[in-house]
Amino acid sequence: MSELQTLSTLRTVGEHVELDVGTDLLESPRYNDDIAPTRASQRTWSRWNVASLWVGMAICVPTYTLGGVLTAYFGLSVSEALWTILIANIVVLIPLTLNAFPGTRYGIPCPVVLRASFGIIGSNVPSLIRALVACGWFGIQTLFGGIAIHLLLSAMFPAWEALGGTGEVIGFFIFWVANLTVVIRGSESIKFLEALAAPLLLIVAIGLLVWALPKISLGEVLATPATRPEGEPVTKYFLSGLTAMVGFWATLSLNIPDFSRYARHQRSQVIGQIIGLPLTMLLFAGLGVVLTAASVELTGEVISDPINLIGRIDSDVGVVIAMIMIIIATISTNTAANIVSPTNVFQNVAPKAINEDRGVIITGIIGVALMSWELLKKLGWLETDVSVESLYSNWLLGYSSLLGPIAGIMVVDYFLVKNQEYDLIALYKDDAGYPAWNRAGFIAFLIPVALTVFSIVSGEMGLALAKYFTWFYSYGWFTGSILGGLLYYFVAKSGDSS
Numbered sequence: 227m228s229e230l231q232t233l234s235t236l237r238t239v240g241e242h243v244e245l246d247v248g249t250d251l252l253e254s255p256r257y258n259d260d261i262a263p264t265r266a267s268q269r270t271w272s273r274w275n276v277a278s279l280w281v282g283m284a285i286c287v288p289t290y291t292l293g294g295v296l297t298a299y300f301g302l303s304v305s306e307a308l309w310t311i312l313i314a315n316i317v318v319l320i321p322l323t324l325n326a327f328p329g330t331r332y333g334i335p336c337p338v339v340l341r342a343s344f345g346i347i348g349s350n351v352p353s354l355i356r357a358l359v360a361c362g363w364f365g366i367q368t369l370f371g372g373i374a375i376h377l378l379l380s381a382m383f384p385a386w387e388a389l390g391g392t393g394e395v396i397g398f399f400i401f402w403v404a405n406l407t408v409v410i411r412g413s414e415s416i417k418f419l420e421a422l423a424a425p426l427l428l429i430v431a432i433g434l435l436v437w438a439l440p441k442i443s444l445g446e447v448l449a450t451p452a453t454r455p456e457g458e459p460v461t462k463y464f465l466s467g468l469t470a471m472v473g474f475w476a477t478l479s480l481n482i483p484d485f486s487r488y489a490r491h492q493r494s495q496v497i498g499q500i501i502g503l504p505l506t507m508l509l510f511a512g513l514g515v516v517l518t519a520a521s522v523e524l525t526g527e528v529i530s531d532p533i534n535l536i537g538r539i540d541s542d543v544g545v546v547i548a549m550i551m552i553i554i555a556t557i558s559t560n561t562a563a564n565i566v567s568p569t570n571v572f573q574n575v576a577p578k579a580i581n582e583d584r585g586v587i588i589t590g591i592i593g594v595a596l597m598s599w600e601l602l603k604k605l606g607w608l609e610t611d612v613s614v615e616s617l618y619s620n621w622l623l624g625y626s627s628l629l630g631p632i633a634g635i636m637v638v639d640y641f642l643v644k645n646q647e648y649d650l651i652a653l654y655k656d657d658a659g660y661p662a663w664n665r666a667g668f669i670a671f672l673i674p675v676a677l678t679v680f681s682i683v684s685g686e687m688g689l690a691l692a693k694y695f696t697w698f699y700s701y702g703w704f705t706g707s708i709l710g711g712l713l714y715y716f717v718a719k720s721g722d723s724s
Contacts (some may be wrong), residue, residue: 234651239266241491243332245650256346257654258577260585261570264333264487268413271488275417276498279485281424282558283478284506285431287370287532290514292471292507294530300467301454304447304515310464311511314471315504321479321633321707322503326495328640329483332650336481336567337574340632341653343639343714344667346660350575352632352671356480357568359629361589363477364564365597368405371556372398373533378549381542391604398601405557406590409565410583413488416561423558430551431513434532438520447519465701472703475503476629480636481567565589630703631674631710635667638711643718670714674706 232248245251245263271279296307328339336356340349375397380387389396408415454463482495489495514532521529529535536548569585580588594601602608640646652659681699698705 236650241331242266242269243650245333251651251654254655255578256341256656258573258581260582261335261338261573261577262654263650269330269333269488269490271417271485271494271498272490273494273498273501275421276485276489276495277502278420278424279417279562280499280502281427281506282420282555283563284503284559285427285510285555286367286559287552287556288366288474289507289510290517290532291530292474292511293515294518296467296471297450297453300470301452301458301463302460302467303452304450306452306460306464307467308448308508308512308515310467311471312504312508314468315475315507317468318472318475318479319499319503321637322475322482322499323496324637324641325479325633326482326486326489326499327492327646328648329486330489330492330495331646332648333487334483334648334650334653335487335570335574336483337571338653339483339636339640341660342644342648343635343664344671345662345664346653346656348661348663348667350571351668352480353571353574355628356477356632357571357589358592359477360481360564360568361592362596364405364560364568364589364593367556367560367564368398368401368593369394369597369600370533371401371405371553371560372396374549374552374556375400377533377536378546378553381545381549391606394604395601398597401553401556402590402594405560405565406586408557408561409569409586416566417488419554419558420562423554426551427555427558430548430555431510434517434536435513438517438524441520441523442516444516447516450519462700469701469703473629476633476703477567478563479633480629481570484566484570485562564593568592628675628678628702628706630706631671633703634707634709634711635670635714638715639667639718642715666714666718669717670710673713674709677709678702678706 231250234248234251235246237244237246243263244266247257247262251257251262292311293304293307296302296310297304300307302310325339328334328342329336337349337353340352343349344352373394376386376389376393379393379397386393408419452460452463454460486495489498514530517532517535518528518530521527521535525535525538529538533549533552536545536552565586568589569582572585572588573580573582599608599610603610640648649659656662677698681696
């Protein structure tokens with residue numbers, strides 16, 4: 227060892243563990259400054275900042291359409307759909323708050339947390355699965371933001387409206403640059419944006435509701451009957467819809483440490499999430515149901531997209547104000563939910579080659595690639611019947627089946643296997659206590675995924691066994707997280723982890 231080399235040390239500051247970095251970690255291939263543990267002085271997010279984060283993320287175009295998704299795709303009535311959304315977001319609070327604990331205590335992002343259960347190198351597998359989903363959502367949200375920018379510019383400059391789809395594509399890239407800029411400026415920039423956006427978004431939501439209520443009968447909307455076959459029991463439709471709604475935030479239940487690492491205390495992240503998530507999701511999804519119903523009276527046709535509905539307002543000033551709010555709303559959702567996570571993931575793959583700025587750019591490029599078909603369609607260069615709404619509606623159930631086992635593994639590893647104690651320094655080194663590939667993590671992950679894939683394939687092929695396995699996919703997040711957690715506990719406790 228060189229005389230100049232220093233060893234990293236740990237100290238406790240309140241309920242936080244803080245790392246003093248030595249040259250041993252500075253020279254480690256698994257470490258860089260951007261995925262390093264946050265220092266106690268950086269952990270400034272109060273319960274209200276955490277609540278604002280969730281208000282900013284929950285008020286977005288996909289949330290607005292959830293009621294319609296549950297009625298159209300899952301056969302629920304309007305009132306059943308709203309109850310499903312509320313219950314799902316109470317359920318998802320459990321993995322959200324539990325998986326936030328190691329982030330708050332140790333100041334580490336999600337990929338580093340996953341090193342404890344999947345291995346120092348193996349953590350890249352679940353991380354990249356999460357990152358791909360986030361990049362897809364980034365592309366979808368940027369598409370909505372681009373439409374809002376196009377409508378904003380059309381209201382301000384009448385000649386812009388003639389650009390049509392081309393204007394929406396230009397808006398997409400304007401919005402793309404704005405999102406990446408916010409994240410590159412760092413966590414304090416995100417914190418400021420969410421604190422600014424939350425009250426504005428609530429005002430817009432209330433304003434839209436006041437605008438729409440005189441046009442409809444709220445009682446009639448809530449009494450809208452179910453679309454499932456008459457006489458069919460509600461249970462299986464409710465459980466399938468519940469799984470999909472839990473899947474809506476299944477991604478954040480994994481990478482919540484990316485944000486909780488900035489929380490002042492554990493109670494800040496717990497109370498902030500309880501305040502910010504369930505009611506916001508219920509109220510904005512309910513608003514979507516009400517406004518979609520009102521759209522017939524207001525425009526003569528059903529419009530389930532709030533951006534296009536607001537664009538029909540017969541007031542340029544009203545459209546400009548509303549679009550600015552929609553743009554802020556979508557940026558606040560997109561930056562937090564869909565850019566931060568993959569940025570940390572790409573750094574985890576190669577910390578010495580990829581810093582935060584490069585991770586942000588990689589995320590942006592993949593997001594464009596995943597939405598390229600829709601952009602080409604808007605330019606008139608490609609014809610396809612695939613809609614963005616059907617894409618993310620079908621995606622909800624599919625990806626939740628893959629992410630459920632990871633959530634269960636993370637919770638069990640931290641609370642039951644590691645007993646809330648990590649060797650923080652070893653998480654940033656090779657061969658220092660954690661294996662490169664943790665067999666327990668992969669066994670617990672791959673078995674539920676294999677059962678999910680088998681249930682899908684056997685159903686497509688019409689195999690006789692299909693009827694015994696379809697439930698495993700239909701309720702994928704629950705079956706996956708429970709089975710994954712149980713398998714991980716027994717395999718890890720048996721010592722088969724490396």
